[in-house]
Amino acid sequence: MCQMRSAGVSLRLSVPVDSCLVMRKQCPNCGYPVQTCLCHAVQPVTNYTEVIILQHPKESLHAKNTVRLLSLTLSNITVLTGKLAVDFTELDQYLAVDPKPTAVFYPAEQSTELSPGAENVSTRIKRAIFIDASWKQAYGIWQNNAWLNRYPFYKLPLHHSGQYTIRNSELEYSFSTLEAVAYTLEYVEQLDPAPLLSLLNTFTAQWQRFLPRRD
Numbered sequence: 001m002c003q004m005r006s007a008g009v010s011l012r013l014s015v016p017v018d019s020c021l022v023m024r025k026q027c028p029n030c031g032y033p034v035q036t037c038l039c040h041a042v043q044p045v046t047n048y049t050e051v052i053i054l055q056h057p058k059e060s061l062h063a064k065n066t067v068r069l070l071s072l073t074l075s076n077i078t079v080l081t082g083k084l085a086v087d088f089t090e091l092d093q094y095l096a097v098d099p100k101p102t103a104v105f106y107p108a109e110q111s112t113e114l115s116p117g118a119e120n121v122s123t124r125i126k127r128a129i130f131i132d133a134s135w136k137q138a139y140g141i142w143q144n145n146a147w148l149n150r151y152p153f154y155k156l157p158l159h160h161s162g163q164y165t166i167r168n169s170e171l172e173y174s175f176s177t178l179e180a181v182a183y184t185l186e187y188v189e190q191l192d193p194a195p196l197l198s199l200l201n202t203f204t205a206q207w208q209r210f211l212p213r214r215d
């Protein structure tokens with residue numbers, strides 16, 4: 001038997017186990033299960049700001065993670081997995097060798113809120129570092145990576161409320177990493193966030209249609 005969930009209703013389908021395995025087969029291009037392949041929804045985007053994602057190892061295993069959507073879309077993105085400073089030694093060295101205006105996007109107390117009306121952010125930010133993790137894990141990554149404090153910290157204005165509803169957050173500041181990156185690129189280089197947000201919507205809709213909820 002193969003169990004699926006559609007529109008919140010659990011369905012038991014009388015199909016052989018083999019069919020379930022077929023449905024779980026991954027698309028070689030986007031890496032998602034064939035059933036929820038997103039290739040048709042990906043619109044490649046050229047971004048000039050270098051995007052670097054520090055991804056918590058647990059997050060990289062999370063099927064509903066949005067960083068893969070960013071990787072499928074953006075031309076200039078690097079994803080590094082780790083938690084401790086030792087995990088990011090090569091990055092630290094690379095940043096030192098190739099210095100350019102770098103900003104860390106993390107909602108710390110000292111973070112400056114990005115605002116389009118203020119100074120020209122596009123000249124101040126050529127490289128943007130994001131942390132992809134739960135709130136607690138992201139705090140841990142920041143605490144364990146003192147080298148991040150060499151760069152100015154920024155956060156996004158709250159009126160861009162997150163649309164991402166798969167994972168609920170009780171915290172006010174609730175963006176998926178995809179949204180944080182999309183809005184940052186909109187501010188920094190006036191990049192249209194629509195291709196990313198539309199991919200996120202398709203992704204969310206696919207999950208809600210086909211896959212069981214983890215309540």
Ligand SMILES: [Zn+2]
Nearest residue numbers: 027030037039
């Ligand atoms: Zn695909």
